[in-house]
Amino acid sequence: MFKDLIRILHNSIQDSTIYVVTLTGTGIFFSIGNDFKYLMNQNDSAFNIESTINIYKEFIDTLITYPKLLIAVVNGPAIGIAVTMLALFDLIYASNTTYFQTPFSKLGLVAEGCSTYTFSNIFGKSKASDMLYLGHKMTALEAKHYGFVNEIYEYENLNKVWTYLQKLTELSSESILATKRLVQRWNQDILLKVNAEETVELVKRLQSPDFLERISIILYKNKL
Secondary structure: OHHHHHHHHHHHHHOOOOOEEEEEOOOOOOEOOOOHHHHHOOOOOOOOHHHHHHHHHHHHHHHHHOOOEEEEEEOOOEEOHHHHHHHHOOEEEEEOOOEEEOOHHHHOOOOOOOHHHHHHHHHOHHHHHHHHHHOOOEEHHHHHHOOOOOEEEOHHHOOHHHHHHHHHHHOOHHHHHHHHHHHHHOOHHHHHHHHHHHHHHHHHHHOOHHHHHHHHHHHHHHHO
16 A cells, blocks of 8 residues: 555656645545554565565655645544554545544554654644553544644535635645745654654564564454
8 A cells, every 4th residue: 555655646746737635535434554464464484574664664754755735535533554644744634433543552563654743743742642652532523623634524525625625726836835845844854754763663563572462462353
């Protein structure tokens, strides 16, 4: 998935007719995050966890440096990386069925997607701690209160967001992209460094007995 998203984003950078990219999900969930079952089933001796995580790192780096407008239409619950990456988007619209959760400590993992930097800036230290340490499940309404979400739509009427976004066609793309460059400039180097540090720690956690035990129990319970 990350490879496909990287390719789409890179291709859109080269296309001068594109200045906005919108990401959404299908069905009732936006995304449940990383596929740990896939990682656990990799018995091939050629499989390298570090090279796999580096693809994820490249994806986050691409979001950090992406020069065009990034919009997320969150159609339902978002978990893990599906939440943390949204802090790197420019506009977020969510259905009323959405919740945001980062259960890193439950899985024995570590905060990623630059959330160790972005969350405290968005939510403040206390709520960021609730999210990152305790896995607080944040509703769409609460996310809007903190300025994480721009607007909430009824799930049945989520298509209305596309009509609303048509107003972008009336605006100056040159102005939007120039403003995006300025917004990015001040934190870009910091975010790239944060992502690099988080990725190093993520590899350590994925190889730890603590994570392997926790994820094995969760996957076993899901089979029952």
